[in-house]
Amino acid sequence: MQSHWHNMLLFTHCSLVSLFLLSFCASVMRSSPVALADAEALVDTQVLGAIVIARHGDRLEYYQDPETYEGGRTETTALGEVESNQLGSILRSEYLTPTSPSYIDGMRSDLVDNKEIKVRVKNGGEGTVIFDSAIALLQGLFPPNPKNKIVLANGTEIVAPLGGYQYVPVETVEPSNDRSLESWTDCPAFEKHIKEFYSSDEFKEKEKQAQPFFKSVKDFVFGRPTTLKNAWNLYDYMNSQLTHNQTYAYRLPPTLLETARGLADFHETGIFSDKESGGIGNIAGRTMLHTILKSLERVAFNGDPLQFELIETAYQPFISLFHELEIVNAHPELKAIPNFASAFVIELRRGGPPDVRDFLRFRFKNGTGSGFKTVYVYGTHADIPLTEFIFKAKGGEIANNRQWAKICSDSSLTITEQLMDEVSFAARHQTLSTVTLALVAFLSLFIIRNVFSRVAKVATQKYKNVRGKSVRLEGDEVLNVDMTSAQILPDEKIRRV
Incomplete structure (x- = not known):
């Protein structure tokens, strides 16, 4: 019996050591990129891709319930469409013009390649306004081009309507099945x-x-x-x-x-802000973070053709992101509602020799009357390494509807679920440091569960020996699980316009 308890103590000691290593690895890996990030010296950087978060253009009055933020009806205006179209033209000159310092290397600019671009549009509050703005922006980003044509078998040349109008697929994201772009209602x-x-x-x-x-x-x-x-x-x-x-x-x-x-x-x-990073007040930005991280993963992967993503949305995620990413600490003027047709751009850049890591540059344009201004996240004063941003942003990320439902119901994920999320994230990003952290976490969990299982088994056996039979409470056993929050919801609807 003494030998058994000695083994149990040994297992407990190992689990505590593993937890210490977990904490140490996490702190080192989260701090080491900062020491390595001498991004002030970056001069020659190559733009690999960009993620654009754009606010819709002008519209008619839009009422929101002050208690729940459920919205009323509204309609887009010709002014709003012009504003969004102008924003699209500006983005084209910034990212699709070869002479621009922000030109996305290798991206086709004359005719749209649908493998290189992805568009997601919030389709909840404000109705069709956001969708209309996205279409107007895309018209400015990829204007009609007479090269958009085909030649039929009989030799007839057919140019697309309106002088070569370019049609870009658009994903509409409804809050009824995807909370990533409207997470603040029904919460x-x-x-x-x-x-x-x-x-x-x-x-x-x-x-x-x-x-x-x-x-x-x-x-x-x-x-x-x-x-x-x-x-x-x-x-x-x-x-x-x-x-x-x-x-x-x-x-x-x-x-x-x-x-x-x-x-x-x-x-x-x-x-739409919170005193704590990862707080409920930043929920609009925290759900947006998942889309950002997932898109950065695709753009950074050489085997994926995606180079440009447009996320058309309302004003709420701007405020939340500026707080969650700690941009407002250096730019308190951003503690405000962004103007119509504003844009927040995340550029993925590759450093020049000798530091050829991937970095992120953040730029904000407040409406059509101002130019782009570079802003910095998490207290940095230069482009931030991609790996450092991922580690810091992941803590506030809300990755799926199930996690959103738990947070909105004022409950939290269990330790097991959090650690499994770490393993899942590591597998997706396939980075050595992340995989190491996740494996250490999973190993610690396994050892602890093994110890508790053994203790419970010994205690149960001892009780059986004394009583001679097991004890069962009266009534049926009920598993207290909200199955509605665990359902796998369908993908976004896709419209081609």
């Missing part, structure tokens, strides 16, 4: 976060300061609640009317819209 934990923000001292103080504005704006919002909770809807209505209603534009004092925008920025930043 109880996020609604709890909203209520906590409304009850905070910061919110109450701001509301108190804003009372003079709320009194003066009543005549310009026509019965809409003049409260800080309704700040987004007040600003969006005023901004839409100022753009499309000439009579309203002549009557509205200029300072009122500026103040409304400031309050809306405060409101939306408070809702």
Whole structure:
């Protein structure tokens, strides 16, 4: 018996050592890339691909419930389509023009190669506005080209309609089956976060300061609640009317819209951010992170032709990503709603000799009236190595609907599920350091489970020897598992336009 317990203690000791090694490896691997990243010296970098997160263009008024963020109806406008088309033309000049310093090496620019580009469009709140904006952007990115033609067997030459219009496949992502692009609705934990923000001292103080504005704006919002909770809807209505209603534009004092925008920025930043990295307030950016990481994996892999991905969405992921990636620490001006047709671009670049690793450069363009500005993530002041970004971003990533459902139900993944996620991630990225970390984690889990299993077996056997029979509680055993959150949901719908 003493020998048995001695073996048990030995197993326990090994498991603790394994856990220590796990912690040590994780800390070393997360810190070592920073020491290696002398990206300040990067001069000659080759752009391998780009991921573009774009906000839709102008639209009519869009109401959002301040408590749940369920949206109302709205429609796109000709102005919005022009804005998105202009953004597409700018992206073309930046990434598809061989003379540009940001030209994506080897990507075809005259005629679209559908293997090289992927487009995902949020198809939830704001209805068709985001889809329309994506189509307008693609028209600017790949304008009509008379080379888009075929020759029939009889020698007849057929040019595509509209002088060679180029058709690009678009994936529409509905929140009913994929939460990656709209994760903040129907989420109880996020609604709890909203209520906590409304009850905070910061919110109450701001509301108190804003009372003079709320009194003066009543005549310009026509019965809409003049409260800080309704700040987004007040600003969006005023901004839409100022753009499309000439009579309203002549009557509205200029300072009122500026103040409304400031309050809306405060409101939306408070809702779609969190004091903690990986917090529920950043859920809009955390689900977007999975799409980003998955796309970077494809672009970085030489055997995959993907070089450009467009993600057309609303404003919420911008705010969350800027907080989750710690961009706002150096750029507090980004604690705000991005303008229509804004773009956040992640460039995958390969360094020149002697450091030929892959790096990421982040650029932001706030609407059509400004140029691209380079921003930095996680406190860095240069391009960040791809491996370092993956390690840091993975901690906040929400990778699938099942994980989203658990987070939204205010529960967390078990230790086993978290460690299995590490192994799965390592297998996908096939990096030695990640595989090592995941294997150490899995080994530790295996040893611990083995120890507990042996202890339980000994205890059970001892109890059987004393009692002579096993004890069973009355009633049926019930496995408490939410099967709806564990279902494998269908892929996104695909439209060809």
